[in-house]
Amino acid sequence: MGLIDPDLIRIEGLSVAFGGVPALLGIDLSVATGETLGLVGESGCGKSVTWLAALGLLPGSAAVSGSVRLDGQELVGAPVSVLERMRGGRVAMIFQDPASALNPVHRIGRQVGEAVSLHRGLSGAAARAETRRLLDEVGIPDAGGRMAAYPHEMSGGQNQRVMIAMALAGRPELLVADEPTTALDVTIQAQILDLLRRLRREHGMALVLISHDLGVVGEMCERVCVMYAGRIVEEARTEALFEAPLHPYTRGLAGALPPISGPRRRLTAIPGRVPEPWAMPPGCAFAPRCPERIEACDAAVPALRGNALRGDAPQGDARRVACIRAAA
Amino acid sequence: MIRFVAIRVARACLTILLVVTFAFVVLRLSGDPALLIMSPDAPAEAIAAFRHAYGLDRPIWQQYLHYFGAIMHGDLGQSMRDGRPALSLVAERIPATLVLTVTALVLKVGIGIPAGIFAALHRRGWIDRAVMALATAGFTVPSFVLGLVLVLVFSVQLRWLPSGGQESWRSVILPVITLGAGGAAILARFTRSAMLEVLGQPYIRAASAKGLPWGAVVRRHALPNAAIPTVTIVGFMVGSLIAGAVVVESVFSWPGVGRLLVIAVSNRDLAVVQTILLLVASTMVMSNLVVDLLYGVLDPRLRAVHK
Ligand SMILES: Nc1ncnc2c1ncn2[C@@H]1O[C@H](COP(=O)(O)OP(=O)(O)OP(=O)(O)O)[C@@H](O)[C@H]1O
Numbered sequence A: 001m002g003l004i005d006p007d008l009i010r011i012e013g014l015s016v017a018f019g020g021v022p023a024l025l026g027i028d029l030s031v032a033t034g035e036t037l038g039l040v041g042e043s044g045c046g047k048s049v050t051w052l053a054a055l056g057l058l059p060g061s062a063a064v065s066g067s068v069r070l071d072g073q074e075l076v077g078a079p080v081s082v083l084e085r086m087r088g089g090r091v092a093m094i095f096q097d098p099a100s101a102l103n104p105v106h107r108i109g110r111q112v113g114e115a116v117s118l119h120r121g122l123s124g125a126a127a128r129a130e131t132r133r134l135l136d137e138v139g140i141p142d143a144g145g146r147m148a149a150y151p152h153e154m155s156g157g158q159n160q161r162v163m164i165a166m167a168l169a170g171r172p173e174l175l176v177a178d179e180p181t182t183a184l185d186v187t188i189q190a191q192i193l194d195l196l197r198r199l200r201r202e203h204g205m206a207l208v209l210i211s212h213d214l215g216v217v218g219e220m221c222e223r224v225c226v227m228y229a230g231r232i233v234e235e236a237r238t239e240a241l242f243e244a245p246l247h248p249y250t251r252g253l254a255g256a257l258p259p260i261s262g263p264r265r266r267l268t269a270i271p272g273r274v275p276e277p278w279a280m281p282p283g284c285a286f287a288p289r290c291p292e293r294i295e296a297c298d299a300a301v302p303a304l305r306g307n308a309l310r311g312d313a314p315q316g317d318a319r320r321v322a323c324i325r326a327a328a
Numbered sequence B: 001m002i003r004f005v006a007i008r009v010a011r012a013c014l015t016i017l018l019v020v021t022f023a024f025v026v027l028r029l030s031g032d033p034a035l036l037i038m039s040p041d042a043p044a045e046a047i048a049a050f051r052h053a054y055g056l057d058r059p060i061w062q063q064y065l066h067y068f069g070a071i072m073h074g075d076l077g078q079s080m081r082d083g084r085p086a087l088s089l090v091a092e093r094i095p096a097t098l099v100l101t102v103t104a105l106v107l108k109v110g111i112g113i114p115a116g117i118f119a120a121l122h123r124r125g126w127i128d129r130a131v132m133a134l135a136t137a138g139f140t141v142p143s144f145v146l147g148l149v150l151v152l153v154f155s156v157q158l159r160w161l162p163s164g165g166q167e168s169w170r171s172v173i174l175p176v177i178t179l180g181a182g183g184a185a186i187l188a189r190f191t192r193s194a195m196l197e198v199l200g201q202p203y204i205r206a207a208s209a210k211g212l213p214w215g216a217v218v219r220r221h222a223l224p225n226a227a228i229p230t231v232t233i234v235g236f237m238v239g240s241l242i243a244g245a246v247v248v249e250s251v252f253s254w255p256g257v258g259r260l261l262v263i264a265v266s267n268r269d270l271a272v273v274q275t276i277l278l279l280v281a282s283t284m285v286m287s288n289l290v291v292d293l294l295y296g297v298l299d300p301r302l303r304a305v306h307k
């Protein structure tokens, strides 16, 4: 702090445990103003928990430690009022299943309007007009008419657009999109990603895109963090990552990608399963599945080495990897 | 919507018809009222005359048709005890019962629902534990046991409250507590689990994520959703406003419908029993109907199905 920090949000040593079972084991991660960061990894590796912890949205049963700073202000352990102002205002989040992320008993106009009056202090006709404009902006046809619709009367893609409109209501500097297209058909997926790309450009917001799909992240993001079993195992600029993935896990993910022209599918090709949090191997968590494992892999957890994205390193060089066999 | 209501109303009428028929058949088959009401050593001619007067000497299907025709004209028959119309005999007992059951319902809803909400919001805290322990006790203890214990403590030992009768408002207190405790316990548990279910839904997290203060998340997003299942239970309770106090009225010798039912059953006073059962079935069916309609108001997803 004090020095000029190019980062909008900086996460350091973020750890989360649920009832003593660790889910996140010290995450270091930062997002610069206006940047797009992808977060990939198999199910359960802690992608969602990272951002839920950052926004203070985990249940009380979660033990969170480490630091999350937004423009230098610490969010871990911050007063509720600080968190509430930040949520939806500076950092907005959208979720995987839009149908269940919207309240089934309220009209969508009311739900978006709620965010509008919360963050913009508008009410009555002005709030309704702004709600309508937002729905229009995210491409809901007949926005005025659809305000009276309930979530169950809309398609999955439309509901995700509504969620995005709600997220835009507070004019956030960062939008965290947690698998925003996983629950949608392929064609709708592409439309939502296009929408996110356009909005990001027009609003200059930073975007964190969480995904199972390295392909989606590769298309959308400037920089990628690969997570495995509660840790970041590789971080690189997107081109560098695709050109030369350093971590065997990243190579596994990339190897599982279908040809560019083919249909997109889930990452399933790495043999074996993610170890359970209570049965972590003593060394590298990926070692039991790793085709390049050597004896030393089981000795200790490999550190994430390399030049992290710091103010003193040119962004193009940012590259970190947690593998004793990779020279970062 | 109209079709939906019409179907529900038709089904409600059918339910009442079934209850009435079932009660009619069971009551006629399970004993001869003439022998009970007349003294056992009454002359055979007197018993035969009694049977004839109430139509008991006719085949059961004729009795049923006759009974049914009379109901359609609003005639529910006469008490075999004192010959008064069964309906007015029952009707004059209703206010006393409602005093108990409606007050108890207010108690159930007023304590059970807030306690359940509170427990859910403080899940696993000491408040939650205390509420759940009380609630478990509340519905494990049978109401006649609770009633007797209350009488022992507050009437017999402490002499604070009357143990029966209907002299002043103070007579209402013990029966109402006895009647309300179990329901409040059930509602507390049910509301708690409905709330916990709703609080775990993604839209609650999403509402927090947009920056709403927790209180507003609970009020605007959790409660309206948790209300949907809770309404069912309250509906059941409303449905038992007439019949729900049989035990408690007996324990506290409260002159309501429940006690009349006990007396009428033991006397085989057929018309009175049938009238009470008809009334009970009607309130239950009516409250079910209201619950169904209320669902549509509370849950837009159902409204769409019914259109
Ligand atoms: N509320 C919770 N209570 C207990 N454990 C939890 C909770 N939320 C998450 N976890 C655990 O934390 C770990 C990380 O979960 P997280 O949801 O972050 O995974 P993810 O990478 O987002 O996976 P997915 O791709 O399936 O969304 C998992 O093992 C999960 O079981």
Ligand SMILES: [Mg+2]
Residues within 6 Å of the ligand: A047, A048, A049, A178
């Ligand atoms: Mg997730």
